[in-house]
Amino acid sequence: MSGEGGVVTNVGEPASVxxxxxxxxxxxxxxxxxxxxxxxxxxxxxxxxxxxxxxxxAVGAGARPFLWPLAHPVDPWRAAVxxxxxxxxxxxxxxxxxxVRAWRRRPSxxxxxxxxxxxxxxxxxxxxxxxxxxxxxxxxxxxxAVERARAVVCGLDVERVLVPSPQVRSxxxxxxxxxxxxxxxxxxxxxxxxxxxxxxxLNPVTGREAAAAAALRKAAEEAAANAPRVASEEKKMxxxxxxxxxxxxxxxxxxxxxxxxxxRRSALEALESMRKAARxxxxxxxxxxxxxxxLRDELEGASAAAKxxxxxxxxxxxxxxxxxxxxxxxxxxxxxxxRDLDSAGGDKESLRKMVERLERAEAAARxxxxxxxxxxxxxxxxxxxxxxxxxxxxxxxxxxxAWSRAAAALAEARDAAARGDKEAASRAMERAEREISALEKxxxxxxxxxxxxxxxxxxxxxxxxxxxxxxxxxxxxxxxxNGDGRDGRDGDSGRDGAGAxxxxxxxxxDPSGAPGAGPGAGDRAPGPEQRRVTVGxxxxxxxxxxxxxxxxxxxxxxxxxxxxxxFREIFPSYDTxxxxxxxxxxxxxARRPTVRRxxxxxxxxxxxxxxxxx
Amino acid sequence: MTxxxxxxxxxxxxxxxxxxxxxxxxxxxxxxxxxxEARMHEARRIVFELEQALRAMILGQDAIVAGVVQAxxxxxxxxxxxxxxxxxxxxxxxxxxxxxxxxxxxxxxxDLMPSDVLGTSLVVTTxxxxxxxxxxxxxxxxxxxxADEINRATPKTQSALLEAMAERTVSVEGKPIxxxxxxxxxxxENPIEMEGVYPLPEAQLDRFLxxxxxxxxxxETLTLIGARAEDPPPPSPLSSPEELVFARSVARSIVAAPHxxxxxxxxxxxxxxxxxxxxGAGPRAMQALMACGRARALAAGRGVVAIEDIAAAAPNVLRxxxxxxxxxxxxxxxxxxxxxxxxxxxxxx
Numbered sequence: 001m002s003g004e005g006g007v008v009t010n011v012g013e014p015a016s017v018x019x020x021x022x023x024x025x026x027x028x029x030x031x032x033x034x035x036x037x038x039x040x041x042x043x044x045x046x047x048x049x050x051x052x053x054x055x056x057x058a059v060g061a062g063a064r065p066f067l068w069p070l071a072h073p074v075d076p077w078r079a080a081v082x083x084x085x086x087x088x089x090x091x092x093x094x095x096x097x098x099x100v101r102a103w104r105r106r107p108s109x110x111x112x113x114x115x116x117x118x119x120x121x122x123x124x125x126x127x128x129x130x131x132x133x134x135x136x137x138x139x140x141x142x143x144x145a146v147e148r149a150r151a152v153v154c155g156l157d158v159e160r161v162l163v164p165s166p167q168v169r170s171x172x173x174x175x176x177x178x179x180x181x182x183x184x185x186x187x188x189x190x191x192x193x194x195x196x197x198x199x200x201x202l203n204p205v206t207g208r209e210a211a212a213a214a215a216l217r218k219a220a221e222e223a224a225a226n227a228p229r230v231a232s233e234e235k236k237m238x239x240x241x242x243x244x245x246x247x248x249x250x251x252x253x254x255x256x257x258x259x260x261x262x263x264r265r266s267a268l269e270a271l272e273s274m275r276k277a278a279r280x281x282x283x284x285x286x287x288x289x290x291x292x293x294x295l296r297d298e299l300e301g302a303s304a305a306a307k308x309x310x311x312x313x314x315x316x317x318x319x320x321x322x323x324x325x326x327x328x329x330x331x332x333x334x335x336x337x338x339r340d341l342d343s344a345g346g347d348k349e350s351l352r353k354m355v356e357r358l359e360r361a362e363a364a365a366r367x368x369x370x371x372x373x374x375x376x377x378x379x380x381x382x383x384x385x386x387x388x389x390x391x392x393x394x395x396x397x398x399x400x401x402a403w404s405r406a407a408a409a410l411a412e413a414r415d416a417a418a419r420g421d422k423e424a425a426s427r428a429m430e431r432a433e434r435e436i437s438a439l440e441k442x443x444x445x446x447x448x449x450x451x452x453x454x455x456x457x458x459x460x461x462x463x464x465x466x467x468x469x470x471x472x473x474x475x476x477x478x479x480x481x482n483g484d485g486r487d488g489r490d491g492d493s494g495r496d497g498a499g500a501x502x503x504x505x506x507x508x509x510d511p512s513g514a515p516g517a518g519p520g521a522g523d524r525a526p527g528p529e530q531r532r533v534t535v536g537x538x539x540x541x542x543x544x545x546x547x548x549x550x551x552x553x554x555x556x557x558x559x560x561x562x563x564x565x566x567f568r569e570i571f572p573s574y575d576t577x578x579x580x581x582x583x584x585x586x587x588x589x590a591r592r593p594t595v596r597r598x599x600x601x602x603x604x605x606x607x608x609x610x611x612x613x614x
Numbered sequence: 615m616t617x618x619x620x621x622x623x624x625x626x627x628x629x630x631x632x633x634x635x636x637x638x639x640x641x642x643x644x645x646x647x648x649x650x651e652a653r654m655h656e657a658r659r660i661v662f663e664l665e666q667a668l669r670a671m672i673l674g675q676d677a678i679v680a681g682v683v684q685a686x687x688x689x690x691x692x693x694x695x696x697x698x699x700x701x702x703x704x705x706x707x708x709x710x711x712x713x714x715x716x717x718x719x720x721x722x723x724x725d726l727m728p729s730d731v732l733g734t735s736l737v738v739t740t741x742x743x744x745x746x747x748x749x750x751x752x753x754x755x756x757x758x759x760x761a762d763e764i765n766r767a768t769p770k771t772q773s774a775l776l777e778a779m780a781e782r783t784v785s786v787e788g789k790p791i792x793x794x795x796x797x798x799x800x801x802x803e804n805p806i807e808m809e810g811v812y813p814l815p816e817a818q819l820d821r822f823l824x825x826x827x828x829x830x831x832x833x834e835t836l837t838l839i840g841a842r843a844e845d846p847p848p849p850s851p852l853s854s855p856e857e858l859v860f861a862r863s864v865a866r867s868i869v870a871a872p873h874x875x876x877x878x879x880x881x882x883x884x885x886x887x888x889x890x891x892x893x894g895a896g897p898r899a900m901q902a903l904m905a906c907g908r909a910r911a912l913a914a915g916r917g918v919v920a921i922e923d924i925a926a927a928a929p930n931v932l933r934x935x936x937x938x939x940x941x942x943x944x945x946x947x948x949x950x951x952x953x954x955x956x957x958x959x960x961x962x963x
Contacts, residue, residue, distance in 0.1 A: 110963055111962075114921075114962070123914065123916060123921075124871065124874065124918055124919070125918065128871035131872055139869070141650065141917060142869050143647075144647050148917060
């Protein structure tokens with residue numbers, strides 16, 4: 001009897017029955033069998049460790065917030081995608097480890113031969129034949145065994161003979177697998193549901209927030225569109241602090257996007273960045289103006305008179321206690337000096353005075369250059385904080401170069417004048433004039449603070465809208481008068497309306513002056529009443545004050561262990577008023593940083609709130 | 615040698631679950647392989663017929679019958695242990711008739727002397743009236759020797775069998791006299807009676823290729839035995855001693871792959887490392903394992919020894935070669951338990 005695949009099943013049959021195929025070397029078949037067994041082993045191991053792979057996927061997905069956190073501008077849905085990607089990656093790694101381990105443990109060639117024997121129901125026929133073939137045994141019985149083994153494997157389809165055994169899972173394994181599946185779902189939930197998503201579910205974006213965010217976005221785009229265009233790279237380098245302005249616009253865009261997305265934390269952070277940028281821009285403009293004034297004074301020879309009134313210079317108030325002068329700008333003063341030099345005769349005394357003025361002007365220009373470089377004239381480090389980032393440094397470098405060129409030209413003019421070479425002095429002074437004119441023009445073009453005022457105002461509105469939403473105010477609408485129109489800010493925030501004036505005096509906490517009557521207060525829905533509260537002087541703060549409550553008492557209560565929530569609720573309005581006040585020059589420039597630091601220190605937020613109570 | 619397809623009682627040889635060399639040999643001569651197959655077939659026929667005839671006579675002891683036949687083919691001696699009346703003696707008597715050689719039965723008793731086994735020299739009168747010493751052969755000079763209740767004899771008499779079983783010679787007056795070929799000793803012992811018996815020493819036990827435990831037949835077999843009105847007639851010889859020698863030579867030619875030999879060696883070594891073993895099996899056990907494996911492979915019609923042959927032979931080969939510690943015996947362990955544990959823990963390759 002002859003079995004399938006050329007396998008003879010009875011030794012009593014004649015030797016020539018049905019065996020007309022060429023035998024193939026055992027080793028080749030057994031290597032194929034080993035490879036096949038290796039894959040089957042990998043499959044079996046993967047199936048056996050499915051729970052482990054699932055657990056790895058769960059860990060990967062669940063660890064998404066730590067391993068691959070969302071950047072602020074990123075959409076929240078990406079959290080789920082990233083969790084899935086991380087889960088797949090972790091599962092892949094676990095799978096690879098299990099597979100490699102199983103592959104490395106695949107049976108040896110001899111064991112593979114024995115597996116083939118088992119699969120064919122044979123007892124050591126293939127394995128013994130393979131062993132004898134491998135050992136090159138030449139005795140008769142060994143050769144006989146090898147031939148028998150070759151006959152068995154002749155035409156043997158390893159893929160069909162070696163089939164995976166059916167997977168039978170115990171109850172314990174099934175329980176583990178179900179648990180791992182649950183863990184995967186949990187991991188995906190942990191990794192895929194982002195903070196922003198939760199916040200959006202708990203506190204959906206209100207209509208007021210959306211409107212404020214849209215307005216902020218529009219203002220930012222307008223500010224970016226109205227930014228001065230500089231044609232040449234050289235002029236571009238002279239732009240005063242464009243990075244700060246760009247930062248401000250960019251932060252406004254980020255805040256708008258985050259607010260529309262419902263990511264209030266990111267929006268608030270972006271707003272804070274925006275405020276910082278605005279402050280940096282403002283400070284830079286002041287520094288630049290101060291340097292130009294100083295240069296002008298030196299060129300006019302008024303420094304001696306102005307020295308005693310340096311405080312006036314630093315206060316930013318022009319003209320106070322300063323002697324009257326003919327020139328309004330440094331370039332004009334330099335032009336006048338050039339004319340004086342050209343018209344000067346042989347009067348050595350007047351020439352000496354002109355040389356001295358040029359020398360002092362050069363020192364002032366050098367000081368401005370050093371200051372632009374981040375250090376003041378005395379070589380101390382500038383602690384103003386401006387120009388700390390890369391873009392700021394770039395702008396500072398351009399301005400420093402301009403000031404340095406001006407200083408060099410002034411030095412050359414001074415030397416030429418000292419030599420009596422009026423022509424050379426005149427040429428040098430022309431060069432210096434060009435540099436200074438460029439700096440003045442750049443300073444005029446900047447006017448960034450005013451250009452950005454609209455953006456900052458809209459940011460304040462967004463800030464208020466978000467805080468109102470966090471308080472649980474779900475009402476929509478807002479500044480355009482289509483929403484709740486809660487306090488007349490509809491008109492007020494339009495700036496062109498007839499809303500309640502910021503400077504309008506009112507009683508301390510008197511609610512009578514609170515609601516504005518601007519034209520935007522059209523469709524007002526009933527909502528929490530926001531009232532204007534006099535903080536002090538001519539500044540007012542707006543806060544949601546209910547019947548019988550006073551904003552002032554909320555602040556006073558902080559010092560006596562009052563409810564911190566009231567303070568947290570009222571603070572945004574104060575913050576806005578502070579920013580408005582600082583921008584409108586109601587506070588002396590020298591005092592503005594102090595005022596800002598103070599309000600920053602009492603800004604509500606975690607433990608700091610407790611530490612920095614007023 | 616003629617290949618027959620039909621054998622005694624019309625029973626055919628069972629199919630062999632292994633391959634066979636085909637015509638297109640890459641190495642060696644096809645004719646040589648055909649001759650090998652023919653020899654194997656003939657040897658297997660002898661073994662198969664012997665086994666079938668014994669099974670027909672001895673009901674319910676198939677494993678014992680197979681073990682005895684395999685030991686016979688392997689050329690070793692058998693120690694049968696079992697309670698009285700289980701058919702031990704019947705197995706040997708039937709086997710003696712089937713093989714067709716000379717048969718001797720020695721009933722071992724405490725007063726049995728070595729000369730009663732080996733033979734003795736007698737003073738005889740020569741034809742010319744003189745006196746001479748003539749050696750008269752004892753019952754050991756037979757192809758099949760039944761040493762019934764061997765543990766009843768004194769150690770002195772038991773040890774008289776040592777040389778005969780190991781060397782297959784008997785020394786008489788300093789001269790070795792060869793025993794007939796084939797020479798096959800089948801000893802029986804009764805494990806129940808503990809008084810008046812002399813347990814076989816380890817050296818004597820080691821001479822036995824296998825020790826078979828004859829157990830009580832089951833209900834069905836007992837019913838069949840009871841249904842027999844009388845004992846079946848003695849069978850006629852199926853083979854000759856020469857055929858038995860031929861089968862032995864074929865069995866000895868069967869080869870084992872290195873990993874199979876290594877497995878057998880591992881089993882033997884494992885008997886020494888087992889915590890329950892006071893002493894383990896020696897190299898003779900290794901030879902016995904391989905011999906039994908070859909005989910079993912021949913019975914299965916295979917040209918190579920398989921792992922399963924070694925594993926199947928291991929209990930019979932090792933059980934009387936393992937001495938148990940007192941603690942293990944107190945725990946109820948037997949040498950069979952030890953062998954089973956060794957088989958379960960020893961890996962192939």
